[in-house]
Structures are given as C-alpha cells and as structure tokens.
Amino acid sequence: MKPKVTAPSKEVISTTKNIIDKYGVNTVCYSSKCPNISECFARGTATFMILGNICTRNCRFCGVNKGKPQKINEAEPEKVANAIKEMKLKYVIITSVDRDDLEDFGSIHWHRTIEKIKEINLETKIEALTPDFRGDIEALSLLATSSADKLAHNIETVKRLHKKLKPKSSYELSLKILEFYSKYKITKSSLIVGFGEDFEEIEKTLIDLQNAGVSQITIGQYLRPSPHHYPVKKYYSHEEFKILEKLAYSIGFEAVASGELVRSSYYADKL
Incomplete structure (x- = not known):
C-alpha cells in the first residue's frame, strides 16, 4: 500500500519558507518533492541544496530538474550560512546537484560553503551529503578534510539496478568514495x-x-515523483521495513533509520 503523506500546512511551513525565500537559497525539500516537507519545516529544519537546482545527470527516479546548470552563485556560501543562523539550526545537511560541467565538479564551492557555515554558526553540526565528484581524489579530499562533522554519499539502489536507474554513476565508485570518507569521519549512506x-x-x-x-x-x-519517472515495483510494508532495520543492525551498522517515508536527510540530527 502506498504510504500516505499529510499535506503541507501553510501556517506550519511559512516561517521556514520565508527565511529560505529571503536569502534565495535552494532546498532539496522543494526540488526533490520530498514527502516530509511539512514535518521537517514544522521542526524548523531543512536540507540545503547548493550549486543550483539543475543536475547534469539523468537518474530515472529523481525529481530534481535536469539540463544545463546555472552559473555558480559566488554569494551562495554566505547566504546559506546566514539563513542557517536566522533559522537557529543546530544541525544542517548540505547536498548538491551533480556538476559534471565544472572542472572541480563543484568541490571548491562545497568547501567554501561548509567553512562559511562554521564561521557564522560555530556550534552548528554539518552533514555533507555529496555527489561522487566522478571519483576525483582532489575533490574528495577537499570534503574529507573540511569542517563537516559527517560525510554522506548515497548508494541509492542495489548493484543489478544501478546502471538502469543511475546511468551516469557507478555502484563500485560509490563504494570507493564511502570507503575513502570513512577514513576521515562518520560516514552515512542511503538505500531506496x-x-x-x-x-x-x-x-x-x-x-x-x-x-x-x-x-x-x-x-x-x-x-514516483511523476508519471515520467521509473515506476514503483513494490510498496514495502511497515513490518518489512522493521525486518530491514533489524537486518542492518545485525550486519553491524551503528545507526539505522528504516521506514516508508524515511529519506537520507530525515531526522538526520537524531540518527
């Protein structure tokens, strides 16, 4: 059975949305059509998406726009940092679209954003949910040695389906990136x-x-974000997600969030 989502309340989300609009920053909450937008905005939390809202890749399940990306907004790091300060956030997630059009894949802008957030919000914890940067070691090193408190990169799906759903990505490369990150900081991933x-x-x-x-x-x-995206083959039950949670703990994971509406950034502060 398809999980039901409570419609966003204008009253509930207005404060957070007003701050986001004021600084002109992007959030994955809107761009990926996240089902938890009402709940997260009600808690005063958001996941910021830097480097624009147009991705250079074409993953068949993703609701983010694809095409020719915008020019980098050099003022974005400070805008994001100030929005976080005004929202009084103690834990933030930063993510981005893929920027294969850039020589450094956007990694320098990533680093600048993280450092500016820490400069303006000294006590705020940062989770960096990054793209694969095509496996570029310099780009990965910039993130690994940044002031981020946690590093994340999403595997998304099983090996057999990876190329079908993410034709410009690699299951094996994602594992190598996560292994690299794990040598520096707490590392997290997500499975859909x-x-x-x-x-x-x-x-x-x-x-x-x-x-x-x-x-x-x-x-x-x-x-499924729209009828044009990859179809849902199965809706997992609440009980099945509990089985997957127990499985993950038995394999050795230290923290697991498993459920119908769980997303990679959902209650990330508590995870």
Whole structure:
C-alpha cells in the first residue's frame, strides 16, 4: 500500500519558507518533492541544496530538474550560512546537484560553503551529503578534510539496478568514495527500495556498505515523483521495513533509520 503523506500546512511551513525565500537559497525539500516537507519545516529544519537546482545527470527516479546548470552563485556560501543562523539550526545537511560541467565538479564551492557555515554558526553540526565528484581524489579530499562533522554519499539502489536507474554513476565508485570518507569521519549512506530488488540483493548491498566503512544507513520507500519517472515495483510494508532495520543492525551498522517515508536527510540530527 502506498504510504500516505499529510499535506503541507501553510501556517506550519511559512516561517521556514520565508527565511529560505529571503536569502534565495535552494532546498532539496522543494526540488526533490520530498514527502516530509511539512514535518521537517514544522521542526524548523531543512536540507540545503547548493550549486543550483539543475543536475547534469539523468537518474530515472529523481525529481530534481535536469539540463544545463546555472552559473555558480559566488554569494551562495554566505547566504546559506546566514539563513542557517536566522533559522537557529543546530544541525544542517548540505547536498548538491551533480556538476559534471565544472572542472572541480563543484568541490571548491562545497568547501567554501561548509567553512562559511562554521564561521557564522560555530556550534552548528554539518552533514555533507555529496555527489561522487566522478571519483576525483582532489575533490574528495577537499570534503574529507573540511569542517563537516559527517560525510554522506548515497548508494541509492542495489548493484543489478544501478546502471538502469543511475546511468551516469557507478555502484563500485560509490563504494570507493564511502570507503575513502570513512577514513576521515562518520560516514552515512542511503538505500531506496521499491525498484524491483529482492531481499538478498538488499542484504548484499548492506554488507557492501558496511564493509566500505559506512556506519549509518537510511532505508526508505521509493515514491514516483511523476508519471515520467521509473515506476514503483513494490510498496514495502511497515513490518518489512522493521525486518530491514533489524537486518542492518545485525550486519553491524551503528545507526539505522528504516521506514516508508524515511529519506537520507530525515531526522538526520537524531540518527
């Protein structure tokens, strides 16, 4: 059964939305059509998406716009940092679209944003949910040695379906990136189910992630953003998500969030 989502309340989200609009920053809450927008905005939290809202890749399940990306906004790091200060956030997630059009894949802008957030919000914890930067070691090193408190990169799906759903990405490269990150900081990844994977494939993916040094994992249901996106093959029950949660803990993960509406940034501060 498809999970039901409470419609966003204008009263509930207005304060957070006004601050976001004031600084002209992007959030993944809007761009990816996240089902938890009402709940997260009610808590005064948001996941900021830097480097524009147009991705250079074409993942078949993702609701973010694809095409020719915008020019980098050099003022964005300070705008994001000030928005976080005004929202009084103690824990923030920074993510971005893929910028394969840039020589450094956007990594320098990433680093500037993280450092500016820390400069203006000294006590705020930062989780950096990054793209793969095409595996560029200089780009990855900039993130690994930044002031981010946690590093994350999403595997998204099992090996068999990876190329079908993420044609410009690599399952093996994602594991290598996570292994690199795990040598520096707490490392997290996310798995989406409902694409047609089986239980054994999920288990193998969780084992691969754990072997790569990932200590935190989120597991959530795929919800089709539009009729043009990849179809949902299966809706997992609440009980099945509980089974996956127990499996992940048994494999060795230190923190697990598993549920119908769980997303990689959902209650990240508590995870």
